[in-house]
Amino acid sequence: MEVPVPAGSARVLAKAEWENPCGSIKDRTAFALLCEVLADCDDPRGLHLVEYSGGNLAAPLSVLCGRLGVRLTLVLSEATPGDYVDELRSRGAAVDLVDREEGFLGVMERARELSGTGRLLYQHRSQANLWMHRISTGAEVVEQLGEAVPDRFVASVGTGGTLVGVLSALGERHPGVRGVVVTPSELPYGSDEPPNGRPKYAGSGGLGNGIRQPFVLGAVDRMDGYRTVSRPRAISLMRQCLDETGMRLGSSAAANWRTALDVAAELGEGATVVTVFPDAGSPSEWAEAGR
Ligand SMILES: Cc1ncc(COP(=O)(O)O)c(C=O)c1O
Structure with missing residues (x-):
């Protein structure tokens, strides 16, 4: 979908994933992890x-x-x-x-x-996770982009399967595209801090103790930035996005939305930023957002 942007900004295009059978992008990962096991x-x-x-x-x-x-x-x-x-x-x-x-x-x-x-099953290491996002999510994004040439792909990172899998598919057709890693401010990607129990926006986060997600670590040369969004900000962005556009985004989608808009403003007119909306939010997130 085309995401509304202010004048002078790059285009922002988003892939919505909330219509998968269980409501999120992780349906693809579950299917891939099970196929890997059932194959043998x-x-x-x-x-x-x-x-x-x-x-x-x-x-x-x-x-x-x-x-x-x-x-x-x-x-x-x-x-x-x-x-x-x-x-x-x-x-x-x-x-x-x-x-x-x-x-x-x-x-x-x-x-x-x-x-x-x-x-x-080990989603952080399963090549099936990465591969599924390359051959399904990523291949669909490439096809749905049509003639548009992506400059950046912005995605919240849990395992990094979405970010790196989609980026790989995009990169085959558009070698200039770069990834933007989004993780919660409460524990960013690669943080040396120990893990903590502070609430974070959904499905994403650094691991702590300096550990980096293997998929992202393996693709550092294809990244163009590491951004963070706090849980309270992601929740208030859910509210803002609903009020301004009528779209119900989950908290990681809201973090992606805001980061994609920021990157698009920096790149300016003529460029294209692609992102993904992993889900439409859980009842507890919407209760916190007050909507
Ligand atoms: C809502 C949501 N957003 C983003 C992600 C991150 O996806 P990935 O593990 O592919 O990095 C997840 C993963 O669980 C998620 O549930």
Whole structure:
């Protein structure tokens, strides 16, 4: 979709992902992670899968594993809303909750510990995650851009699968395109600080302790900037975007929206900035936004 911009700005084009079956871009990742496992499995009923989630990946994994009859253990932060956890459990998933102060790194580490009992899907390292965004999300963006030539691709980073996968697809057709990494101010990409329990905008974040997401680290030469947005700002941007444009963006989409507008203002008329809107926001985000 064409995003409204002020006069003198570059164009901003966004790919909306909230119409996927479970409502977010992570439906693609869940499908990819499961395909990777099922490709070399004779009988899925004997499988026990383990994965961690910042929120959105858990829903499609629980739906697909429920339908396939595959045993699934999900590791999430204690900060996850209770009704979301209840929904996952009602689909047959076992849910393990980690102290919120341990941050996303603590959630990942707990899942790694549990990998002794089942097969860890490991979204931060799975080439299927990256590949899916290259051949589906990214290929669709390339096609939907038509004649437009992208200069930047702006995306919030959880695993970096979206950012780097889409950037790879764009780069095959448009070698000049560069990525812009967006993460929460409360724990930016690559931060040396330890993980913390401060609320962050959805699905995204640095890991802390100086750890960098492998997909992003592998593509640093294709990046053109590292930007941050705080959780309170992302929530107020959700409100602002709804009031100004009528679009209901989730908090990571709102962070992408604002960052894409900033980058577009810096590049000026004639350039094109592409971004993605990963979801339309959870009930708890909208309650906080007061809409
Ligand atoms: C709402 C939302 N935005 C952005 C992301 C980041 O996606 P990726 O893991 O592809 O970097 C996620 C991942 O969970 C998410 O749920």
